[in-house]
Amino acid sequence: MEIKEKEILRELKKYRERDLKYEDGKILGSMCSKPHPISKKIVEMFLESNLGDPGLFPGTKELEGEVIKSIGNILNNKNPFGYIISGGTEANITAMRVIKKISRGKKGKDKDKKANIILPETAHFSFEKAKDMMDLNYISPPLDKNYIMDVKYLKDYIEDKREKHGIDGIVAIAGCTELGTIDNVLELSKIAKEHNIYIHVDAAFGGFVIPFLEERYRLENYNYEFDFSLENVFSITIDPHKMGLAPIPAGGIVFKDYSFKKYLDVEAPYLTDTYQATLIGTRTGIGVATTWALMKLLGSEGYREIVSKCMDNSYYLIKKMKEYGFEKVITPVLNIVTIKDEDPLRTSLMLRDMGWYVSMCRCVDALRIIVMPHINKEHIDNFIEALSQCKRD
Amino acid sequence: MEIKEKEILRELKKYRERDLKYEDGKILGSMCSKPHPISKKIVEMFLESNLGDPGLFPGTKELEGEVIKSIGNILNNKNPFGYIISGGTEANITAMRVIKKISRGKKGKDKDKKANIILPETAHFSFEKAKDMMDLNYISPPLDKNYIMDVKYLKDYIEDKREKHGIDGIVAIAGCTELGTIDNVLELSKIAKEHNIYIHVDAAFGGFVIPFLEERYRLENYNYEFDFSLENVFSITIDPHKMGLAPIPAGGIVFKDYSFKKYLDVEAPYLTDTYQATLIGTRTGIGVATTWALMKLLGSEGYREIVSKCMDNSYYLIKKMKEYGFEKVITPVLNIVTIKDEDPLRTSLMLRDMGWYVSMCRCVDALRIIVMPHINKEHIDNFIEALSQCKRD
Numbered sequence: 002m003e004i005k006e007k008e009i010l011r012e013l014k015k016y017r018e019r020d021l022k023y024e025d026g027k028i029l030g031s032m033c034s035k036p037h038p039i040s041k042k043i044v045e046m047f048l049e050s051n052l053g054d055p056g057l058f059p060g061t062k063e064l065e066g067e068v069i070k071s072i073g074n075i076l077n078n079k080n081p082f083g084y085i086i087s088g089g090t091e092a093n094i095t096a097m098r099v100i101k102k103i104s105r106g107k108k109g110k111d112k113d114k115k116a117n118i119i120l121p122e123t124a125h126f127s128f129e130k131a132k133d134m135m136d137l138n139y140i141s142p143p144l145d146k147n148y149i150m151d152v153k154y155l156k157d158y159i160e161d162k163r164e165k166h167g168i169d170g171i172v173a174i175a176g177c178t179e180l181g182t183i184d185n186v187l188e189l190s191k192i193a194k195e196h197n198i199y200i201h202v203d204a205a206f207g208g209f210v211i212p213f214l215e216e217r218y219r220l221e222n223y224n225y226e227f228d229f230s231l232e233n234v235f236s237i238t239i240d241p242h243k244m245g246l247a248p249i250p251a252g253g254i255v256f257k258d259y260s261f262k263k264y265l266d267v268e269a270p271y272l273t274d275t276y277q278a279t280l281i282g283t284r285t286g287i288g289v290a291t292t293w294a295l296m297k298l299l300g301s302e303g304y305r306e307i308v309s310k311c312m313d314n315s316y317y318l319i320k321k322m323k324e325y326g327f328e329k330v331i332t333p334v335l336n337i338v339t340i341k342d343e344d345p346l347r348t349s350l351m352l353r354d355m356g357w358y359v360s361m362c363r364c365v366d367a368l369r370i371i372v373m374p375h376i377n378k379e380h381i382d383n384f385i386e387a388l389s390q391c392k393r394d
Numbered sequence: 395m396e397i398k399e400k401e402i403l404r405e406l407k408k409y410r411e412r413d414l415k416y417e418d419g420k421i422l423g424s425m426c427s428k429p430h431p432i433s434k435k436i437v438e439m440f441l442e443s444n445l446g447d448p449g450l451f452p453g454t455k456e457l458e459g460e461v462i463k464s465i466g467n468i469l470n471n472k473n474p475f476g477y478i479i480s481g482g483t484e485a486n487i488t489a490m491r492v493i494k495k496i497s498r499g500k501k502g503k504d505k506d507k508k509a510n511i512i513l514p515e516t517a518h519f520s521f522e523k524a525k526d527m528m529d530l531n532y533i534s535p536p537l538d539k540n541y542i543m544d545v546k547y548l549k550d551y552i553e554d555k556r557e558k559h560g561i562d563g564i565v566a567i568a569g570c571t572e573l574g575t576i577d578n579v580l581e582l583s584k585i586a587k588e589h590n591i592y593i594h595v596d597a598a599f600g601g602f603v604i605p606f607l608e609e610r611y612r613l614e615n616y617n618y619e620f621d622f623s624l625e626n627v628f629s630i631t632i633d634p635h636k637m638g639l640a641p642i643p644a645g646g647i648v649f650k651d652y653s654f655k656k657y658l659d660v661e662a663p664y665l666t667d668t669y670q671a672t673l674i675g676t677r678t679g680i681g682v683a684t685t686w687a688l689m690k691l692l693g694s695e696g697y698r699e700i701v702s703k704c705m706d707n708s709y710y711l712i713k714k715m716k717e718y719g720f721e722k723v724i725t726p727v728l729n730i731v732t733i734k735d736e737d738p739l740r741t742s743l744m745l746r747d748m749g750w751y752v753s754m755c756r757c758v759d760a761l762r763i764i765v766m767p768h769i770n771k772e773h774i775d776n777f778i779e780a781l782s783q784c785k786r787d
Contacts, residue, residue: 002691005690005691006432006435006691009432009687009690009691010432010435010436010439010687012690013436013439013457013683013686013687014439015453016453016454016456016457016683017439017440017443017453017454017683018453019452019453019456020443020450020451020452020453020454021450021451022442023442028450031444031447031450033444033447033676035442036441036442039399039402039403040441041438041441042399042403043403043406044437044438044441045434045437045438046403046406046407046410047410048429048433048434048437048641049415049416049428049429049641050410050413051424051426051642053481054424054426056746056751057413057414057421057424057751058413058414059412059413060408060409060410060411060412060413061409061410061413063409063412064406064409087480087643087674087676087677088446088674088675088676088677089675089676090673090674090675090676091674094527094673098526098527101527102526126660126661126662126663126670126675127675129660129661130660130673133491133495133660134487134491134494134527134528135527135528136529242676248441248442248678249444249446249676249677249678250480250643250676250677250678252676267519267522267523267526268519268522269519270519270753270754270756277519280483280487280523281480281481281483281484281674282481282482282483282519282520283426283480283481283482283483283635283642283643283645284480284481284642284643285641285642285643290406290409290410293406294402294403294406297398297402297405298395298398298399298402353449358449358450360663361663363663
């Protein structure tokens with residue numbers, strides 16, 4: 002058995018070696034990165050834990066409560082309610098479940114009508130999955146010159162009497178997948194407050210960036226506020242397994258308070274808890290434990306350093322682009338850099354043949370580079386060389 | 395930093411120590427168990443992998459293909475299509491997405507009508523989550539004397555002309571959460587074939603039990619067939635992280651063939667693949683790698699041994715129950731034992747105070763014990779003593 006075990010591990014390793022490695026710096030289009038080294042020491046400890054049945058794992062459950070409290074802290078919420086779940090998709094679907102349920106409650110006998118939700122054109126495709134299942138009606142206002150939702154248009158749209166009673170939710174993005182932009186949640190909050198509309202903020206990426214973004218990286222006249230200090234922000238997606246450096250699976254959904262649990266609860270007769278509010282049932286405690294450890298170990302100071310390094314590298318990439326004659330779409334808001342390209346699909350496939358994995362924007366003809374913590378200046382130098390070679394060919 | 399790291403790991407350990415341990419034999423109501431020891435050696439190797447972006451992890455992706463093929467093999471399917479996902483809930487929701495989509499296609503302009511799905515009363519609560527999101531209409535036929543769906547009733551119901559065109563799917567259970575029963579999928583398949591109805595089998599638990607169940611444990615005149623060899627069985631939930639002994643998260647969804655992918659695909663513009671069919675996006679490759687290794691290491695023979703041990707222990711529990719004057723609800727079909735109890739809630743809370751975690755049935759007044767691989771005869775002896783003490787008090 003032991004020989005067989007060794008043989009299997011050897012075989013597995015061969016497969017694993019064919020995967021890309023973050024440290025090689027060729028993964029330029031992923032919002033995930035190499036997990037912090039402490040993770041490896043925690044995974045084994047929590048391998049058996051199952052937060053789907055929390056009564057059996059009270060220690061791990063308490064850790065989750067503390068993690069949610071810590072995340073609440075960075076999101077300006079003293080009474081957060083939430084979970085560490087599989088990722089941003091589950092988090093966004095969970096928020097859409099709540100909006101749909103609240104909208105049903107309001108509509109009374111019109112309850113079979115679809116929920117109307119304002120959604121940026123640049124929203125992550127997890128919202129398409131939510132729509133596919135929940136028959137939501139998305140309304141996407143035009144983007145303004147900063148590639149965020151046009152607030153003026155939206156205000157007029159919502160105030161139009163015909164539409165007034167029909168908007169059930171607004172999704173705002175804080176760290177857009179495509180460009181790293183941040184919707185003007187401050188202005189959206191005012192509109193939402195006036196018209197009693199639920200705001201969900203998708204800060205899957207930005208949640209572990211914006212709170213740690215030093216003044217010197219902040220653009221003038223740009224709104225970076227996105228958290229629970231703004232009225233009618235009732236839920237936020239924030240993923241430790243993106244810029245929080247936790248291993249997958251560690252997504253986060255946080256609500257303003259416990260009162261939102263009732264929209265999610267399903268009877269769970271076989272478990273130690275009588276109700277279950279998470280979408281996924283059985284779930285490992287690894288995400289909770291690693292996030293807890295990382296937030297203790299790094300603290301605000303540690304995350305600030307990581308974000309600063311990524312921002313410096315983003316500016317370095319912009320500088321190199323300029324030297325080589327490449328143009329940006331926007332000045333980076335967070336550590337996502339866009340490179341204008343007439344035929345981004347062709348370029349990205351050429352780059353892939355050379356071993357570089359970038360991805361593309363949808364709303365504009367451009368490549369997008371996520372300058373994650375695993376990317377350093379040398380990788381950027383090499384990448385720019387490769388990109389420029391594509392253009393010469 | 396290193397001192398701080400050690401301190402954090404020490405603190406984490408303290409929390410973890412407050413969790414129950416499978417090896418203590420007190421967890422009697424969970425369908426998860428202690429993962430096989432080889433898992434620990436694999437977790438670290440695949441910690442960084444992300445099957446949500448498979449182009450970056452081609453080695454891990456290939457492993458997934460092989461795992462699905464192996465699982466297809468035990469389910470009598472030479473052309474399986476599927477994924478290793480977060481668990482049974484995601485798998486069941488995924489199947490409901492497909493049924494809803496197919497039903498929409500058929501209904502044409504009546505497409506806003508709810509999909510009608512036959513669902514056993516004893517179905518897992520993940521189907522409630524699916525209903526909550528997808529507005530499904532569940533029809534639950536009465537249970538027969540074996541606590542499975544009454545096939546005769548169902549046949550009449552479906553053949554009733556008024557209902558004939560209205561049934562979009564049948565969910566059958568192979569290893570019911572509550573009692574371990576198996577629906578008569580053989581007969582259901584005939585009905586489904588005749589009326590062109592999609593069958594989804596929830597074998598989250600039974601999938602790694604029934605194919606390895608030796609003849610001597612099989613009840614007379616009981617139908618154990620549940621897999622793709624039966625017509626109109628189009629999808630099966632089968633969880634490696636239950637009786638497959640993989641660590642969480644390792645659930646499985648398998649379809650008859652690739653043609654079902656189109657009902658799930660959502661455009662995924664930022665990733666190396668253009669479409670994504672899984673409900674959850676970012677997902678670790680750990681579940682794939684551990685399942686691959688376990689299926690190689692244990693093989694059919696190994697799983698047969700594990701199942702036999704659990705069945706022997708189930709019968710041992712039944713014998714002890716008889717000695718102590720406790721009655722079963724049904725003769726165990728799989729390694730789940732039911733104990734009749736007038737007030738199961740009270741008894742289970744008393745047991746919990748004594749450190750024993752059992753759970754309850756819904757469809758009958760009874761406790762339920764899942765005789766997982768971590769349970770041995772000594773645990774059973776001690777448990778029966780404790781239960782009998784509850785009754786004396």
